[in-house]
Amino acid sequence: MNENEGIEYEKTASYLLAKVATAYRNALENHMARVHLHSGQVFVLMELWKKDGLRQVDIAERLNLRPPTINKMLTGLIDINLVTRRSIAGDKRSTRIFLTRKGWDAQRDVAAQWLELETEYMSGLSETERLVLTDLLGRLHIAYTGRPNPDDD
Amino acid sequence: MNENEGIEYEKTASYLLAKVATAYRNALENHMARVHLHSGQVFVLMELWKKDGLRQVDIAERLNLRPPTINKMLTGLIDINLVTRRSIAGDKRSTRIFLTRKGWDAQRDVAAQWLELETEYMSGLSETERLVLTDLLGRLHIAYTGRPNPDDD
DNA sequence: TAGATATTATTAGCGACCTAATAATATCTA
């Protein structure tokens, strides 16, 4: 058998990142289900809480996601009345996305779930280790996106 | 405005994990596309390279994924002739999954891409830092799955 | 042994990502 081209994949950072990430996504999905949200929607809301009235393309850029992804998520958020689309005076192509009252109100519940998840998920690590992990992931993030976070104007 | 329930999500380990993870998934998808594979298929192959002839349910368990997920991935792998399904004598419910010649041969290309990706993706970190990251992710993985890897018999 | 319960694979359908393609509008340039 032509074995032993065998890498020990399980010991590479990539492998572990992939595994931890999907487990984490499931956990996030479960936590956010408690407040009737899906995992992806939460990230969109975060951007709007920071700066309401963004265009879809802006949200996409800030989250490092593609416009069609955002478009679909927004449809979901509009359906559950957390967000509205309003057309822009001066550019008939684009629309601005605004939080509804309900959209603003979701902030508290999401924050609570987020912290709970963070605590739960990172419970295997000491405080110091969590900080180290945060630092390392932060640097990978910057290395890969080329920016820590989009310059708020 | 009811602002300032505001968590700085971007500084939590969870947030960074999510972000880094999707960036990584894209990178993996792109790298594996070079050898005509999708990201998820690679993980299934890894298990078969370690132990050929597993049942679908075994693969699911080892990868910490659900049976329908595996089922669909296998359909893809069968379509491109990397794998076959053979029924089991003694249990008409299950099938065993076997690598084809082409499936075994893919091992080399995947390993090459994997290492390239690992190098590229982790290039922002020193060797020591990468080891620390691996250790921390490994511990999160164990904490969440309850086992480092399934006991090979 | 008959009937209830387990297990395995599979299908259907959903969300979170993606790329490619399209339509509408803006903008730039010859």
Place this chain on the structure above:
DNA sequence: TAGATATTATTAGGTCGCTAATAATATCTA
């Protein structure tokens, strides 16, 4: 100003995760 090029939103369709439901087979138990 006309025509080429950019940009924005959107649709279609794909993979990778998931849950719920189903059918077939095994196994357990009364």
